[in-house]
Amino acid sequence: MLPDFGTRRSASIQAVINARREPVQQTSLLQRARQALGGKASLSTLKLQGMLPEDFIEKQVPWCDMYYSIDNCIAFGFTWEHMRAMAIQPADLNTFAWKHYKQLHIGAKELMDINIDVHDIINLKFTAPQLRELGWTWAMLKDIGATEEILPMTPTEIRTYFRNSGGATSVSVPAPRSAVFQF
DSSP: OOOOHHHHHHHHHHHHHHHHHSOOOOOOHHHHHHHHTTTOOOHHHHHHTTOOHHHHHHTTOOGGGOOSOHHHHHHHTOOHHHHHHTTOOGGGGGGOOHHHHHHTTOOHHHHHHTTOOHHHHHHTTOOHHHHHHTTOOHHHHHHTTOOTTTSSSOHHHHHHHHOOTTOOSSOOOOOOGGGSOOO
């Protein structure tokens, strides 16, 4: 007796057609990593599994999908350049503490690179000394839309940290202690 290829062949073709019609679940790299590790993948576990920040960038994981604390991300090895490559937005900076700006060497120039505006600066609740320490000048603040009325600072703070009495646009940075002439 000869095998019946007709019935099995049409059943096989029908199975392929049905499989193609079912939508494929799209999962992100983070979701797949969490599923592979029982849904509890911490960044330290992912690091032990051989993952690097570059893997997140390669898989195009946006920064807004990162649900880990900034401290954990820094310990994992994320740098400001990694965060920029993952399209960090000014609103994502709300989870940053002052120490994170220092650890990641983020200054005014880096913040301006992500198109921050004056309202984002206000939402981050920086004080005048902190803005000055990050490298902001009055000219830079004006470029992003700041005015004396908008910023939550007193006129004295603005004069002290951002303007000379001579009307210059920013306070000159004092010379380092080693460069000052001493007797």
